[in-house]
Amino acid sequence: MPSLDPIEYADASPEVRAVYDDIMATRKTDWVNNFWKVIAHHPPTLQRIWGNIKQVMSNGALDPLTKELIYVAVSVTNNCGYCIASHSAGARAKGMTDEQFSELLAVIGLANETNRLAIGYGVPIDDAFK
Amino acid sequence: MPSLDPIEYADASPEVRAVYDDIMATRKTDWVNNFWKVIAHHPPTLQRIWGNIKQVMSNGALDPLTKELIYVAVSVTNNCGYCIASHSAGARAKGMTDEQFSELLAVIGLANETNRLAIGYGVPIDDAFK
Amino acid sequence: MPSLDPIEYADASPEVRAVYDDIMATRKTDWVNNFWKVIAHHPPTLQRIWGNIKQVMSNGALDPLTKELIYVAVSVTNNCGYCIASHSAGARAKGMTDEQFSELLAVIGLANETNRLAIGYGVPIDDAFK
Amino acid sequence: MPSLDPIEYADASPEVRAVYDDIMATRKTDWVNNFWKVIAHHPPTLQRIWGNIKQVMSNGALDPLTKELIYVAVSVTNNCGYCIASHSAGARAKGMTDEQFSELLAVIGLANETNRLAIGYGVPIDDAFK
Amino acid sequence: MPSLDPIEYADASPEVRAVYDDIMATRKTDWVNNFWKVIAHHPPTLQRIWGNIKQVMSNGALDPLTKELIYVAVSVTNNCGYCIASHSAGARAKGMTDEQFSELLAVIGLANETNRLAIGYGVPIDDAFK
Amino acid sequence: MPSLDPIEYADASPEVRAVYDDIMATRKTDWVNNFWKVIAHHPPTLQRIWGNIKQVMSNGALDPLTKELIYVAVSVTNNCGYCIASHSAGARAKGMTDEQFSELLAVIGLANETNRLAIGYGVPIDDAFK
Numbered sequence: 155m156p157s158l159d160p161i162e163y164a165d166a167s168p169e170v171r172a173v174y175d176d177i178m179a180t181r182k183t184d185w186v187n188n189f190w191k192v193i194a195h196h197p198p199t200l201q202r203i204w205g206n207i208k209q210v211m212s213n214g215a216l217d218p219l220t221k222e223l224i225y226v227a228v229s230v231t232n233n234c235g236y237c238i239a240s241h242s243a244g245a246r247a248k249g250m251t252d253e254q255f256s257e258l259l260a261v262i263g264l265a266n267e268t269n270r271l272a273i274g275y276g277v278p279i280d281d282a283f284k
Numbered sequence: 285m286p287s288l289d290p291i292e293y294a295d296a297s298p299e300v301r302a303v304y305d306d307i308m309a310t311r312k313t314d315w316v317n318n319f320w321k322v323i324a325h326h327p328p329t330l331q332r333i334w335g336n337i338k339q340v341m342s343n344g345a346l347d348p349l350t351k352e353l354i355y356v357a358v359s360v361t362n363n364c365g366y367c368i369a370s371h372s373a374g375a376r377a378k379g380m381t382d383e384q385f386s387e388l389l390a391v392i393g394l395a396n397e398t399n400r401l402a403i404g405y406g407v408p409i410d411d412a413f414k
Numbered sequence: 415m416p417s418l419d420p421i422e423y424a425d426a427s428p429e430v431r432a433v434y435d436d437i438m439a440t441r442k443t444d445w446v447n448n449f450w451k452v453i454a455h456h457p458p459t460l461q462r463i464w465g466n467i468k469q470v471m472s473n474g475a476l477d478p479l480t481k482e483l484i485y486v487a488v489s490v491t492n493n494c495g496y497c498i499a500s501h502s503a504g505a506r507a508k509g510m511t512d513e514q515f516s517e518l519l520a521v522i523g524l525a526n527e528t529n530r531l532a533i534g535y536g537v538p539i540d541d542a543f544k
Numbered sequence: 545m546p547s548l549d550p551i552e553y554a555d556a557s558p559e560v561r562a563v564y565d566d567i568m569a570t571r572k573t574d575w576v577n578n579f580w581k582v583i584a585h586h587p588p589t590l591q592r593i594w595g596n597i598k599q600v601m602s603n604g605a606l607d608p609l610t611k612e613l614i615y616v617a618v619s620v621t622n623n624c625g626y627c628i629a630s631h632s633a634g635a636r637a638k639g640m641t642d643e644q645f646s647e648l649l650a651v652i653g654l655a656n657e658t659n660r661l662a663i664g665y666g667v668p669i670d671d672a673f674k
Numbered sequence: 675m676p677s678l679d680p681i682e683y684a685d686a687s688p689e690v691r692a693v694y695d696d697i698m699a700t701r702k703t704d705w706v707n708n709f710w711k712v713i714a715h716h717p718p719t720l721q722r723i724w725g726n727i728k729q730v731m732s733n734g735a736l737d738p739l740t741k742e743l744i745y746v747a748v749s750v751t752n753n754c755g756y757c758i759a760s761h762s763a764g765a766r767a768k769g770m771t772d773e774q775f776s777e778l779l780a781v782i783g784l785a786n787e788t789n790r791l792a793i794g795y796g797v798p799i800d801d802a803f804k
Numbered sequence: 805m806p807s808l809d810p811i812e813y814a815d816a817s818p819e820v821r822a823v824y825d826d827i828m829a830t831r832k833t834d835w836v837n838n839f840w841k842v843i844a845h846h847p848p849t850l851q852r853i854w855g856n857i858k859q860v861m862s863n864g865a866l867d868p869l870t871k872e873l874i875y876v877a878v879s880v881t882n883n884c885g886y887c888i889a890s891h892s893a894g895a896r897a898k899g900m901t902d903e904q905f906s907e908l909l910a911v912i913g914l915a916n917e918t919n920r921l922a923i924g925y926g927v928p929i930d931d932a933f934k
Contacts, residue, residue: 158405187412188407188408188410189398193401195902198729202729203398206397206722211391211394214383214387215383215384216391220350220353221391223350224357224392225391225395227358227361231357231361232883233622233623234883236402237402239410240410240413242413251345252585253586254346256345256586257340257344257345259534260586260588261351262534263527263530263531264336265354265358265359265367266358266362266530267336267523267524268523269359269526270522271319271323271519272367273493273498275519276288276322279370280317280369280370282317283317283373284369326520328520328599332596336596339592340592360924361920362493363752363754386715387716389716389719389925390716392920393723393917393924394917397916397917400880400912400913401913403883404912418665445672447670447672447673448667448668449661452666452668455776456773456777456780458780459661459780462860463657466856467658469852470647470651470654471654474643474647475644475646475647476644476647476648476651483614484648484655485651487614488617488621488656492753493753494663496667496668496669499673500669500670502673503672503673513605517600517604520600521600521606521614522614522618524600528593529618529627532579532626532627535548535582536548537578537582537626538550540578540630542575542633543630543632543633616794620790620793620794621790623793623883628796642845647846649790650846650849652790652794653788653791654787656787657786657787659786660750660782661783663750663753664750664779665779678926708929708930709927712925712928723917723921730910731914734903735907736904736907736908736911740873741911743873743874744915745911745915747874747878747881748877748912751878751882752881754923755929757918757919757922762933763932776865777860777866778866781860781861781866781871781875781878782878784857784861785891788839789882792839792886793886796842797842797843797886798886799886800838800889802835802837802893803893804889
């Protein structure tokens, strides 16, 4: 298996460094997390995904904290350990409290339960929801 | 297959009606959606799930609209048609705009994508996230 | 899109008819459900899957009804409408009562919930479970 | 990240201890597994989920071993490592043999396969199943 | 619920028409499928997703047909009816035969089965695969 | 928990050795990976799954490398760590380059995203796809 170790800034090509620089400038931090350093093995993916994240996760009709909570909800439902860790940290950095984290998990859990009750019982969609 | 048609109020037992009444009183509406009318075929499930929903979805550290957005995020990821319809309607009733709905779907979609990139590349969790 | 309509017995090739005959003889019925009639478009798949089902779903250390309940649990979790319908019918034919069906769905729902709580909170595995 | 280490009995609040006591009394054991000790960080979730488990997993129209098998089926399909470990142990404690465990996994695997064949081929639901 | 009907070319804004035009020019066709006409309700999503598809699905180290097969594999595993229909059609337009479609579904099905066996049995990763 | 350690050739029964021998002969290698050594705890499963793999993964209308790519696509979507490792290795052994691996992951990721957009927006299937 070829190495997919994270590519550090010192070892990165100019095009990869340009993305790292933009990540740090946008996030006002001095480090880049492993997700970016690993997908940097394929620069077109690095550039494309960073472009998507910048557009989708910026402040808009939904605020950045709410977007992080939604990200965690998807990541827990899909069981992505890395994503739960990184986006929970992202949510905390944007102000999520312990109580909010627990309520977030409570909603995620209950939604996963009632999803299966609706599916298993074959509940017909109400006219009012169409 | 025995009928799992929604049980209407007029045909419901007193214990089922008591839950329907509490749903309508809590939500300040005069109708009950099909999810409850179908799981009413098993009153212990009806009572248990309604008790859970009341506790989990009420106002707390997270506001009710944010909780509905999280519910939609789980439901879309799991592809539950009924749940997407009912909780999108719930979110709209609590103030979700068209723009917010589209941003919600954009975050859900992108999270599902980056979840698989993190999983496929086997990104190691940063020490800062542990 | 080429037709993937169910292939009826009258229109089936001898190798497909041989599988249909074995399905009916094994199940002591005089009809074949659509799942088999559709995968019959690819006879190697029809023969292979029927061979698997015969081996896995027959009476063994677990009885046939319990196996159908497990089948429904997977199908509801994956949201496979056809599979929920066919294996719920299979379970009923093997004796599943309405009360058992509702308890089955209750367990499926709750398991889907606690799965996400364990994942979201990152619960470490107890030594006693290793 | 704030600690989400399991909360031991000695360090638990009275309301959390009350749930731990009820878990041990109900299960006739002298220990509590990590799932409860972690969700204890949010007592309303601890109390709610324990109440659900007590109601859903008790003896009813389905026996406790069958319910554990269903729990494992959902947990394997969702890939929840903690849940597979804890509910497999629960099933063994209720009498599951090695042979039954292997048949359980065989059914889970095959159901996951045929779910996708039914979905991929778009098999129409038979009238007999409606 | 506000209408999310597909937005036809005649009713589209100039920025949406520009994307439709590029889709038709790139694909050398004279129509646009509903996926684009629905996400056109949020032009930033329309532009972003089309940009992603153009980059990712174009000819590269993997040929366009292979990419469509992979797309179908994901869509069947996730049970996305629209995506199965559209990407199966895309694969056929790029030369997929009936036999290839059936082999594709056979691999998808079997992978879903062995995934759960590996997860359920907790198979440790071989040193040779690390 | 009874041991589910891999069963080495030296410790295997004749019926298990016969499958190991066939795996090595078919693959022209001198070792067997852990997946087979673990499911060998249940010889009927070992024989059945190996028979399925031999039939489904052999050269046919789709070539063996394409089949491995499809296997990886399913395994990443389901988050099966063992399966990603073993089938990525299988794909590399059949010629997959680094660039192809990255394009594979890019398609998998994007398909997971657009699946949820199609589901969340409820895109109606075009007549041309029916």
